[in-house]
Amino acid sequence: xxxxxxxxxxxxxxxxxxxxxxxxxxxxxxxxxxxxxxxxxxxxxxxxxxxxxxxxxxxxxxxxxxxxxxxxxxxxxxxxxxxxxxxxxxxxxxxxxxxxxxxxxxxxxxxxxxxxxxxxxxxxxxxxxxxxxxxxxxxxxxxxxxxxxxxxxxxxxxxxxxxxxxxxxxxxxxxxxxxxxxxxxxxxxxxxxxxxxxxxxxxxxxxxxxxxxxxxxxxxxxxxxxxxxxxxxxxxxxxxxxxxxxxxxxxxxxxxxxxxxxxxxxxxxxxxxxxxxxxxxxxxxxxxxxxxxxxxx
Amino acid sequence: xxxxxxxxxxxxxxxxxxxxxxxxxxxxxxxxxxxxxxxxxxxxxxxxxxxxxxxxxxxxxxxxxxxxxxxxxxxxxxxxxxxxxxxxxxxxxxxxxxxxxxxxxxxxxxxxxxxxxxxxxxxxxxxxxxxxxxxxxxxxxxxxxxxxxxxxxxxxxxxxxxxxxxxxxxxxxxxxxxxxxxxxxxxxxxxxxxxxxxxxxxxxxxxxxxxxxxxxxxxxxxxxxxxxxxxxxxxxxxxxxxxxxxxxxxxxxxxxxxxxxxxxxxxxxxxxxxxxxxxxxxxxxxxxxxxxxxxxxxxxxxxxxxxxxxxxxxxxxxxxxxxxxxxxxxxxxxxxxxxxxxxxxxxxxxxxxxxxxxxxxxxxxxxxxxxxxxxxxxxxxxxxxxxxxxxxxxxxxxxxxxxxxxxxxxxxxxxxxxxxxxxxxxxxxxxxxxxxxxxxxxxxxxxxxxxxxxxxxxxxxxxxxxxxxxxxxxxxxxxxxxxxxxxxxxxxxxxxxxxxxxxxxxxxxxxxxxxxxxxxxxxxxxxxxxxxxxxxxxxxxxxxxxxxxxxxxxxxxxxxxxxxxxxxxxxxxxxxxxxxxxxxxxxxxxxxxxxxxxxxxxxxxxxxxxxxxxxxxxxxxxxxxxxxxxxxxxxxxxxxxxxxxxxxxxxxxxxxxxxxxxxxxxxxxxxxxxx
Numbered sequence: 001x002x003x004x005x006x007x008x009x010x011x012x013x014x015x016x017x018x019x020x021x022x023x024x025x026x027x028x029x030x031x032x033x034x035x036x037x038x039x040x041x042x043x044x045x046x047x048x049x050x051x052x053x054x055x056x057x058x059x060x061x062x063x064x065x066x067x068x069x070x071x072x073x074x075x076x077x078x079x080x081x082x083x084x085x086x087x088x089x090x091x092x093x094x095x096x097x098x099x100x101x102x103x104x105x106x107x108x109x110x111x112x113x114x115x116x117x118x119x120x121x122x123x124x125x126x127x128x129x130x131x132x133x134x135x136x137x138x139x140x141x142x143x144x145x146x147x148x149x150x151x152x153x154x155x156x157x158x159x160x161x162x163x164x165x166x167x168x169x170x171x172x173x174x175x176x177x178x179x180x181x182x183x184x185x186x187x188x189x190x191x192x193x194x195x196x197x198x199x200x201x202x203x204x205x206x207x208x209x210x211x212x213x214x215x216x217x218x219x220x221x222x223x224x225x226x227x228x229x230x231x232x233x234x235x236x237x238x239x240x241x242x243x244x245x246x247x248x249x250x251x252x253x254x255x256x257x258x259x260x261x262x263x264x265x266x267x268x269x270x271x272x273x274x275x276x277x278x279x280x281x282x283x284x285x286x287x288x289x290x291x292x293x294x295x296x297x
Numbered sequence: 298x299x300x301x302x303x304x305x306x307x308x309x310x311x312x313x314x315x316x317x318x319x320x321x322x323x324x325x326x327x328x329x330x331x332x333x334x335x336x337x338x339x340x341x342x343x344x345x346x347x348x349x350x351x352x353x354x355x356x357x358x359x360x361x362x363x364x365x366x367x368x369x370x371x372x373x374x375x376x377x378x379x380x381x382x383x384x385x386x387x388x389x390x391x392x393x394x395x396x397x398x399x400x401x402x403x404x405x406x407x408x409x410x411x412x413x414x415x416x417x418x419x420x421x422x423x424x425x426x427x428x429x430x431x432x433x434x435x436x437x438x439x440x441x442x443x444x445x446x447x448x449x450x451x452x453x454x455x456x457x458x459x460x461x462x463x464x465x466x467x468x469x470x471x472x473x474x475x476x477x478x479x480x481x482x483x484x485x486x487x488x489x490x491x492x493x494x495x496x497x498x499x500x501x502x503x504x505x506x507x508x509x510x511x512x513x514x515x516x517x518x519x520x521x522x523x524x525x526x527x528x529x530x531x532x533x534x535x536x537x538x539x540x541x542x543x544x545x546x547x548x549x550x551x552x553x554x555x556x557x558x559x560x561x562x563x564x565x566x567x568x569x570x571x572x573x574x575x576x577x578x579x580x581x582x583x584x585x586x587x588x589x590x591x592x593x594x595x596x597x598x599x600x601x602x603x604x605x606x607x608x609x610x611x612x613x614x615x616x617x618x619x620x621x622x623x624x625x626x627x628x629x630x631x632x633x634x635x636x637x638x639x640x641x642x643x644x645x646x647x648x649x650x651x652x653x654x655x656x657x658x659x660x661x662x663x664x665x666x667x668x669x670x671x672x673x674x675x676x677x678x679x680x681x682x683x684x685x686x687x688x689x690x691x692x693x694x695x696x697x698x699x700x701x702x703x704x705x706x707x708x709x710x711x712x713x714x715x716x717x718x719x720x721x722x723x724x725x726x727x728x729x730x731x732x733x734x735x736x737x738x739x740x741x742x743x744x745x746x747x748x749x750x751x752x753x754x755x756x757x758x759x760x761x762x763x764x765x766x767x768x769x770x771x772x773x774x775x776x777x778x779x780x781x782x783x784x785x786x787x788x789x790x791x792x793x794x795x796x797x798x799x800x801x802x803x804x805x806x807x808x809x810x811x812x813x814x815x816x817x818x819x820x821x822x823x824x825x826x827x828x829x830x831x832x833x834x835x836x837x838x839x840x841x842x843x844x845x846x847x848x849x850x851x852x853x854x855x856x857x858x859x860x861x862x863x864x865x866x867x868x869x870x871x872x873x874x875x876x877x878x879x880x881x882x883x884x885x886x887x888x889x890x891x892x893x894x895x896x897x898x899x900x901x902x903x904x905x906x907x908x909x910x911x912x913x914x915x916x917x918x919x920x921x922x923x924x925x926x927x928x929x930x931x932x933x934x935x936x937x938x939x940x941x942x943x944x945x946x947x948x949x950x951x952x953x954x955x956x957x958x959x960x961x962x963x964x965x966x967x968x969x970x971x972x
């Protein structure tokens with residue numbers, strides 16, 4: 001039959017699906033730019049320890065606040081450390097901590113949201129009111145409290161950030177679940193007698209996965225900004241670890257005569273955030289989700 | 298010769314595919330709309346009928362563009378006009394009535410205000426004159442007490458009333474041409490008949506030309522003078538409506554008419570094989586070639602042209618229409634349904650009532666539902682093994698609610714549902730054991746929603762097999778293949794996603810999933826209403842075949858009385874959640890006794906211009922069942938008086954085993970049938 005010709009699209013492997021999405025993303029100018037920036041940063045984070053020209057913690061009082069030169073590309077800071085070295089290394093910690101942080105946020109926020117959306121009723125009411133209560137607490141205050149109680153180690157920062165950024169995902173996941181929950185295939189699964197876990201796993205997750213992933217990607221960029229703010233305030237990673245937030249905080253008083261010591265980390269941080277944002281948008285468009293019509297929660 | 302008001306010339310509309318190919322939605326359409334005539338455009342979904350109607354008011358949907366041709370109105374081409382000029386024509390000269398008036402009316406503005414807006418835009422009347430005009434218009438569309446209606450919001454009106462308001466708004470600009478896009482599709486049968494009658498009246502009264510787009514040949518037959526039949530973007534047949542409906546000379550129309558179930562004929566209509574080609578897949582030959590019973594070699598490689606037959610005043614696109622002229626009288630042959638009724642009762646529903654009322658705190662604690670006027674009440678039906686029983690009624694009659702309760706999706710307030718005389722099914726899902734759930738399976742109305750879009754057909758059918766029988770690996774695959782074969786789908790469908798299937802194929806997958814559980818009872822909730830007519834017949838035939846093979850019992854819910862007539866052994870007529878009449882289909886359909894059954898059957902539209910619907914009762918919509926007395930008292934034309942208002946009518950049983958719930962004595966009820 002002729003009809004069969006256009007329906008030749010067979011089940012694709014996961015690899016084929018992912019590469020198709022990436023190609024679609026890169027085919028848009030904004031997606032291409034975002035992806036390139038993000039990939040550039042990720043690669044840099046991996047190779048920076050091997051290509052860094054100087055030791056990031058080598059203090060040299062004779063070289064304080066040198067302007068950019070052939071020797072020190074981005075100049076030196078107030079302790080005579082090479083700004084280029086510190087900038088390319090500065091993204092590593094932030095990228096790692098926030099990546100795993102968003103993963104945790106996605107996991108607990110997504111699953112709790114889906115669960116609440118599915119069971120509804122009193123459980124949903126109670127859980128959502130608790131989430132609302134947490135949403136009303138300024139995250140930075142809560143983070144400061146946690147960090148001052150438990151310290152600034154990675155083991156504390158990742159779950160703490162993951163927790164505070166997951167709250168919003170709960171709502172998105174719950175809303176996305178509500179969209180599919182009324183569909184007949186869920187009712188059909190219920191009528192057959194599938195368990196809640198089976199319904200979540202087989203029926204709901206494949207349908208809300210995209211929305212949650214996009215939300216997670218957006219949260220990643222927000223978390224990056226949040227993490228850098230913590231460092232800026234002195235509650236992120238501790239010196240002398242190179243970190244953009246910390247570098248900006250240290251050098252901001254010298255901005256008027258040593259602009260180079262603050263410009264490099266600012267460009268690093270903002271380009272990464274823009275890169276992730278553009279990528280997340282392109283990702284959403286490639287999946288067919290239009291973020292512009294949906295208000296972020 | 299009458300004046301031509303709209304001339305469509307060689308119109309082609311299409312879009313560019315990802316590969317840059319031009320894909321045509323409309324192919325070379327030419328037709329004329331004369332002054333004062335009503336033209337019905339009929340076709341299945343995807344035939345391009347809506348695109349054509351929209352083009353007639355100079356609108357091309359986003360993403361589509363005009364490839365060639367023109368739509369001439371008052372000797373100017375609408376498709377080349379600037380938006381500013383089009384604004385002057387739309388509403389004033391050409392008005393549109395949308396399918397869903399409920400969505401087309403602004404929800405937060407009063408009816409009167411919305412009509413006033415239309416008048417301000419499209420007429421030069423002064424304020425006082427406009428006010429008068431509003432009630433005039435509302436009067437014209439026969440809305441009761443126009444003054445009060447004008448002050449209401451759209452949500453305070455019923456679907457039929459909303460549609461009437463839409464008609465009134467369209468008439469505000471006294472247009473020369475009225476485009477109606479499926480204006481009665483979402484309405485109940487009785488309301489639909491009333492709206493169509495109104496449209497007929499308006500066409501005659503105002504002399505407005507109408508273009509009526511619908512997939513429903515029944516509705517088209519009632520209103521149109523001329524019919525255009527569309528198939529995959531082309532006009533395949535165009536001519537006077539009576540000739541086309543009585544003697545269709547195109548094989549597609551012929552097949553279409555044969556596949557529509559009729560009230561007067563029990564048994565399943567014959568189906569047309571296959572489905573309409575997707576846009577862009579047609580390259581050579583006649584677009585209907587694959588499905589045609591009359592095709593030959595010539596049709597395969599040559600596309601027929603639209604040929605005008607002077608003696609019939611008809612244009613037809615077929616090489617072999619001559620062979621159809623002689624034997625094209627629609628002699629419908631039906632596949633008689635076989636029922637192997639066993640005397641064993643499989644499901645007893647007694648005194649069941651269901652309530653949607655919200656429980657207050659005390660009730661929640663005591664785990665009870667207190668509602669003295671529940672949505673569904675006093676349902677008593679005993680269903681025999683192997684029979685097909687249909688629940689019919691308008692929207693809000695509680696037919697789907699009863700299905701949900703049987704499936705366990707909804708708690709019953711009172712009464713007992715018993716399976717096989719012993720197993721109690723009155724509880725909801727959580728309290729039923731897996732085997733109780735397995736014996737009852739559901740098939741839903743819309744396969745787009747009932748199949749998970751992210752699962753392949755294999756995964757969809759595997760679910761019940763895994764859940765109930767724990768099948769794995771090769772055995773699972775084997776079972777899936779067998780099931781697909783049973784619903785007449787090839788093995789290669791296993792790896793496809795629902796979006797890659799046509800509507801009929803999707804519904805077949807849903808049927809296969811239901812049968813995978815080896816159920817005793819299958820609940821069919823409007824299973825064919827989302828499907829095209831030609832596909833509907835095929836699905837009905839499939840369901841019947843499977844029933845004969847497996848001895849399954851069907852509980853069939855539908856608002857389409859002709860479909861119910863075709864497939865059911867017994868019918869239960871519901872009104873406002875109360876039973877009116879239960880009996881063998883042939884008796885209920887031949888001798889409708891209960892006043893409501895009469896109303897319902899009278900309003901059914903047949904694809905035959907000679908059979909007019911009988912409009913017995915008013916098409917009021919009641920929000921709630923009455924507190925006491927007969928449920929139908931509000932609309933009954935034969936109301937006896939206080940007895941109907943205060944006492945619940947008794948069951949009366951006729952000789953043929955038909956139970957009727959009415960105060961009017963049986964003799965009197967039956968007497969009228971003879972007259």
